[in-house]
Amino acid sequence: MGMPPDEAGGGRRAEGAAARGPHLKRSISLPLITLYGLGTTVGAGIYVLVGKVAARADLFTPAAFLVAGLIAGLTAFSFAELAARYPKSAGEALYVREGLRSTKLALAVGLLVALSGVISAGAITLGAAGYLMGQLALPQELLVLPVVFLLGGLAAWGILESVLAAAVFTLLEVGGLLLVIWAGAGGPAAPLARLPELMPPFEPGVWSGIMAGAFLAFYAFIGFEDMVNVAEEVKRVRVTLPLAIVLTLVLTMLLYLSLTAVAVLSVPLGELADSTEPLALVYERAGGRYPAAIRLIAIFATLNGALIQVIMASRVLYGLSRQGALPAALGAVLGRVDARTRTPLIATLLVTAAVLVLALWLPIEALAAATSAVALLVFSLVNLALIMIKRRDPRPPGIWRVPSVIPIAGLLATGAFLGLELTRLAGA
Numbered sequence: 001m002g003m004p005p006d007e008a009g010g011g012r013r014a015e016g017a018a019a020r021g022p023h024l025k026r027s028i029s030l031p032l033i034t035l036y037g038l039g040t041t042v043g044a045g046i047y048v049l050v051g052k053v054a055a056r057a058d059l060f061t062p063a064a065f066l067v068a069g070l071i072a073g074l075t076a077f078s079f080a081e082l083a084a085r086y087p088k089s090a091g092e093a094l095y096v097r098e099g100l101r102s103t104k105l106a107l108a109v110g111l112l113v114a115l116s117g118v119i120s121a122g123a124i125t126l127g128a129a130g131y132l133m134g135q136l137a138l139p140q141e142l143l144v145l146p147v148v149f150l151l152g153g154l155a156a157w158g159i160l161e162s163v164l165a166a167a168v169f170t171l172l173e174v175g176g177l178l179l180v181i182w183a184g185a186g187g188p189a190a191p192l193a194r195l196p197e198l199m200p201p202f203e204p205g206v207w208s209g210i211m212a213g214a215f216l217a218f219y220a221f222i223g224f225e226d227m228v229n230v231a232e233e234v235k236r237v238r239v240t241l242p243l244a245i246v247l248t249l250v251l252t253m254l255l256y257l258s259l260t261a262v263a264v265l266s267v268p269l270g271e272l273a274d275s276t277e278p279l280a281l282v283y284e285r286a287g288g289r290y291p292a293a294i295r296l297i298a299i300f301a302t303l304n305g306a307l308i309q310v311i312m313a314s315r316v317l318y319g320l321s322r323q324g325a326l327p328a329a330l331g332a333v334l335g336r337v338d339a340r341t342r343t344p345l346i347a348t349l350l351v352t353a354a355v356l357v358l359a360l361w362l363p364i365e366a367l368a369a370a371t372s373a374v375a376l377l378v379f380s381l382v383n384l385a386l387i388m389i390k391r392r393d394p395r396p397p398g399i400w401r402v403p404s405v406i407p408i409a410g411l412l413a414t415g416a417f418l419g420l421e422l423t424r425l426a427g428a
Contacts, residue, residue, distance in 0.1 A: 037248030039170035040308035041223030048127035055273035057213025060200040062260040064213030072221035074410035075379040080242035087237040091228030099385025110320045116374040117313030121306045122358030123367035128302035130276035152352030155310040173301030183286040184262030215421040219368040226312040313351040318344035376418040383411035
């Protein structure tokens with residue numbers, strides 16, 4: 001597909017710069033990229049925010065997660081096709097540039113994506129600090145500092161090392177969720193016998209709470225889009241990446257619905273909403289024998305999510321630089337790949353510093369809500385971009401495709417969801 005002359009020139013300049021310096025390394029397989037996706041999706045959103053969603057959606061928290069997952073799923077399928085069409089870093093910006101033919105809008109989207117990664121990493125860092133506070137009698141601010149420095153160091157180390165560390169953390173965090181589900185399902189509250197209580201009635205007040213909870217729960221599904229920003233480091237990317245996006249979404253949905261059902265049926269909703277360690281609380285109330293282990297796993301889970309957000313945001317800045325979207329002087333710095341680590345070192349340091357500032361400045365719920373709002377805006381533009389791309393080039397050979405109704409439904413759903421939340425906030 002062709003590009004306007006100014007964009008084609010920018011692309012050639014970026015490719016020329018890339019050819020002169022070290023390249024990113026293709027070393028990520030299907031299992032690793034799927035674990036990477038699970039690691040950035042299954043993390044602070046479920047380990048930390050379950051109680052916050054329950055404060056809005058009450059007993060119908062699983063329904064809130066289901067609504068959020070369905071809305072995220074439409075856009076996930078759009079991302080899967082776009083990742084096969086354009087397997088490059090800073091994917092969202094590239095998709096918007098190709099679909100809407102606007103370099104300025106593409107740059108704005110790329111910067112929004114990087115910003116959402118920074119905000120999200122700040123939220124997750126606070127989640128990790130919250131669980132650490134349960135183990136160490138130290139102020140949250142003091143715990144944030146070593147957490148952020150650890151994340152920055154891992155992200156700068158190397159992509160294979162970072163993703164392998166993320167994969168180990170992901171296996172631990174999924175194992176922790178399964179342990180909580182197992183304990184809760186057989187706990188004294190007998191949640192399996194009470195599952196019919198989770199079916200919400202068709203009442204406006206109930207569904208208002210569910211939709212408010214779904215907006216916050218949407219944060220827990222953000223992550224599949226981060227996978228496209230390491231596209232230049234994935235093996236057989238046009239096949240591997242779309243499949244990994246779909247696998248990540250399906251596995252995440254199954255875990256979340258099971259876990260939230262156990263959580264709201266095992267612990268009084270007020271206690272769940274107030275807890276800084278909600279899953280550890282659920283495990284304890286279910287009679288789990290090793291609550292300290294859940295707290296430790298939760299720390300790894302939250303660290304993992306933040307690590308992947310730092311990697312993603314740095315790759316977006318790198319991708320924008322290599323695409324020629326940033327001013328030349330800034331792009332020359334942020335697009336530089338370190339010859340030893342083969343990572344965009346300066347971009348990683350910049351992202352790490354920004355995460356530290358936000359984690360020390362804003363509360364976790366505000367950071368999560370801001371991340372969801374930015375993501376919904378970006379998702380709306382990405383769905384619109386795919387609609388336009390499919391109109392111009394509906395059947396590219398050898399590319400995994402979704403029906404045109406998918407990005408149309410995704411655009412309507414994400415736009416309406418963002419509008420409902422903004423309306424709710426305006427009336428609050």
